[in-house]
Amino acid sequence: MPKTPSVAGHRSTDARRRTLLRTARDVADDLAADAIARDQAGRPPTDEAARLREAGLLAALTPPASDRGTDWRTGCAVVREIAAADSAVGDVLARHYVHAWSGRFYAHPHEAATLEEESVRRQWLWTGAVRTPAPDDDSEGSDLTMRPRSSGYLLNGHRSVDTAVAVADQIVMDAVCQVTGEVLVVRIPAGARGVTVEPAHDRLGQRVAGAGEVFLDGVTVPAGQVLGRRPHDEESTPPFTALAEPALRLALCHVALGVTEGALTEARDLSRGGRAHRLPRTDPDLFLTYGELATVTQAAGAVVDRATEVMAQALDTGARLDADEPAGVAALVAAAETVASKAALHITARVLELSDAPGLDRFWRNARVLTAHRPVAHRLRSIGEHYLYGPDRAAAPAYH
Structure with a gap:
């Protein structure tokens, strides 16, 4: 048949x-x-x-x-x-x-x-740094500004980028138009005239990620490199566009899980090979330790996988996405971030107690850098706000 x-x-x-x-x-x-x-x-x-x-x-x-x-x-x-x-x-x-x-x-x-x-x-390699829309955006104090000209815009300013500043083919950023006040998302090809990069040196972790500063001095941005507008606040953001920021955060949850799984696997291999200072034949509690760490990893993976499935469904929906759905997706992503970052920090520190093998500390250093930018309290607050008020953010009290 x-x-x-x-x-x-x-x-x-x-x-x-x-x-x-x-x-x-x-x-x-x-x-x-x-x-x-x-x-x-x-x-x-x-x-x-x-x-x-x-x-x-x-x-x-x-x-x-x-x-x-x-x-x-x-x-x-x-x-x-x-x-x-x-x-x-x-x-x-x-x-x-x-x-x-x-x-x-x-x-x-x-x-x-x-x-x-x-x-x-x-086969372009992409990187970038697009800011999150916020009600108190200070457009006048933006680090990147654009001025219209006959063939497009002139872009000036500087911004920190977390990966591949010296090797990426395309850099995505948002900048404020000095005439209209609009926030525009643009792509800047590597090697464009007026673009210089300054790689970060001696980072605690993620040393090979290629973080650094991008400086833009009178960079010509043709109209074809302007991707579109980035609304000033969440309320005016189209539903599908609202997925951009949580999608990045969720992808980084998988990086954090990778750190967790890599650290635990390397520690396990050291224990199996008799190269750790705690060995199963002399330390019965080692099974308890590995049981705990494996459970933490699996639990974090389950939460991240749930958020990944919901994000995948939202991305598949595309322009038909309901206006309320991005808030629910973002709440699941915040939960995934919380458990993934806690698991990464906990397990990468615990494996150092199991072995003092050279290089094992890189997992802890990498986890620290990955989780440093968004404190757990901030994520828990956003989860709690969504739990109490759902997508109706207007009903939630404002805090200053």
Whole structure:
């Protein structure tokens, strides 16, 4: 009996997913082999970006289409696999994947499709730093400003970027138009005239992620590089655009889980190989310790996977997304961030008690850097606000 198109398409998608995950595991094994040496060197991720590009992961981790790209669930699974071997490279890949969605979040669908096709064809590496809309946005004090000119805009200012500042092909940022006051999201090609970067040195962790400062001095931004508007506040943000910020945070949850799983796996291998100072044959409580740590990891993974599934459904819905749905997605992402960051910090510290092997401390250092920007209290407050008031933020009291 001939296969129906839907069944054949489903099997084709499953085969592509399995192939991509096998590729990710191969790349992860390659990265794990010299992870300690690269962490100690702390150089920009030039070699790491080349490895991702040669394996096809940069082209693969773009928004899904009929003949290209990767669905959200698979993309996050790939990020997590890479992050378990080297969380700095996982960070680069996570931000690449989300920023490659920028056309869909901010631009017209036709323009987004054209941009994605070019990104796949040229195997671009994406990075960026788009601020979160807030009611008290100070547009006049923005660190990036744009002034209209006949052929587009002139962009000036500077901004910190967390990954790949020296090796990315496209940098996505938002800037304030000095004439209209609009906040516009733009993409800046690497090597554009007026763009200079200053890599961060001697970071505590995520040393290979390639963080740094981007300086823009009279950079010409043609109209075709303006993706769209970033509304000033959450209330005026289109539902699908509102997914941009929680999507990035959720992708980074998978990086944090990767750190957690990588640390626990490395500690387990040291214990099995008799290279740890706590060994099963002499320390019966070691089973209790590993049981606790494995349970914490699995519980965090379950919460993150739940948020990932809901985010995937929202992204699949696209422009038909209900206005109230992004708030529910963001609440689940906040819960995922909370448990993932707690698990990462707890487990990466505990494994240091199990072994003093060289390089094991990199997991703790990486977890500290990954979780430093959003305190748990902030996330818990947003979860509580959504639990009490749901999507009706106007009913919630304001705090200053």
